[in-house]
Amino acid sequence: MRVTAMLAGAALMVAACGGKKDAAASTDATTTPATTAATTTGATHTIEMVMESATSYKFSPVNTTIKAGDVVIFKSVSGLAHDVAFIDDSIPAGAKAVLTAxxxxxxxxxxTAMTPEGQSVSVSFAGAPVGVYHFYCIPHAPMNMRGSITVQ
Ligand SMILES: [Cu+2]
Known part of the structure; x- marks a missing residue:
């Protein structure tokens, strides 16, 4: 557990350098979520976006368990660029408003926008309902690049 936390911290530092443009773009005042009761835990989890071969792309780990209020950092490791798209009919009831914001x-x-190798995009699950959230990478959907996050 302790090692996992340290790795997440290191990934966050990397993300702070590489993902600044995305973070700035998502703080647009017009997109402030309507949900005000959302609280954050400060805990982060990193999911890597990886190209194993020309025909094999994956999120690693494929399945991640978090708590509401945690932040998930999607780190583009290899394969030029990836995005993260949550699937409308495969997320908990009430989650769409949180995720849309x-x-x-x-x-x-x-x-998300396409995230080039070496950069990251972070998703806050503040205010997110418990349940399983399925997502995929749009350009690599034909290669079955998909994953899930379980919010407890
Ligand atoms: Cu991809």
Whole structure:
């Protein structure tokens, strides 16, 4: 557990350098979430976005368990660029408003912008309902690049 926390901390420091542009873009005052009761825990989890081969792309780990209020950092490790898109009918009831506010910049609701290798995009689960959240990478959907986050 202690090692995991240290790794997450190191990843956060990397993300602070590489992901600044995305963070700035998502703080647009017009997209402030309507949910005001959302609280954050300060805990972070890192999910890597990896190209194993020309035909094999994955989120690593595929399944991650977090608590409401945690932050998930999606780190693009290899494979040029990836995005993260949450699936409308595969998230808990009531989660869409939270994710629509927290996940922006992509070609559809609840999707991030393309994130180049070496950069990260973070998603806050503040105010997120418990349950399982399924997501995928839009350009690598044909290669089955998908994953899930369970909010406890
Ligand atoms: Cu991808």
């Amino acid at each position: 927290a996940v922006t910049g992509g070609p559809q609701d609840m999707a």
